[in-house]
Amino acid sequence: MAVGARSGHDEPEERPRQLAESSPAVTGSAETDGESGTSDASGPGESSHGSGTGQKKQRSFWKELPLLIGIALLLALLIKTFLVQAFSIPSDSMQNTLQRGDRVLVDKLTPWFGSEPERGEVVVFHDPGGWLEDEAVPEPNIVQEFLSFIGLMPSAEEKDLIKRTIAVGGDTVECKKGGPVKVNGKALDEPYIYPGDTPCDDQPFGPLKVPDDKIWVMGDHRQNSQDSRYHQEDVNGGFVPVDKVVGRAVVVAWPIGRWSTLPVPDTFDQPGLNAAGAVVPPALGLAGALPIVLWRRRRLTGARTAG
Incomplete structure (x- = not known):
């Protein structure tokens, strides 16, 4: 499964995806000679003075090697399918957060438990509707197909992209020329945007x-990213269906000198950003207080009547 992060200049991209026993010793039974106090370690057909030890011969490493390789490949396949997978970044659309050639580890486990992308997360997703339709697909050989199947080599057959989640279901998102990106009316402070870029001057949108x-996604290199803004005419209106999301990129694993985590920026934690969440607590409080007020009023009315 290859990660594509298509640039704004429609340059050809590669979409590689890479991830990037002791033998038991068995001895013969040792029976104590009741008369002489000596041990009888002889096996059937052997005299008590025989030199046999009863120990099995150690198994050859070369005989165990195929089994070890099979177990390793099975574990790699299970990890790639259910836990974590490595993807390679082939373009510059997520600079400077991610550089061309970086390898990121993508969490594939939490979506199995119903977790959905959240604002600010960097996510890998399948092409939702022709975003990469003009990209050439190289013809893999048999070895590459096998290694890509177990997650040790990139797959060229499936086209994936990597972007930052800006807004989720229920949000209102917009960006006017010369202004910031706004989510539910709150302006985002985006320090992760590529130096010199504007939030959306090349392609304003919304609300x-x-x-x-x-979800609505955008690249960090805004003037070099074909993201949701440029696909509003497709079948999904530029939005990415949640079921197309492979998982969240959590770590830059390679090269070693660029090892780092990919946390959610603080701007996505600002108060009031979640408009729905800001309304729900007061509404619940009012609903809980209303029965108490009515009960108290009824008691006071009953007391006055009795008096």
């Missing part, structure tokens, strides 16, 4: 209401 079960 747009994000449908349920979809």
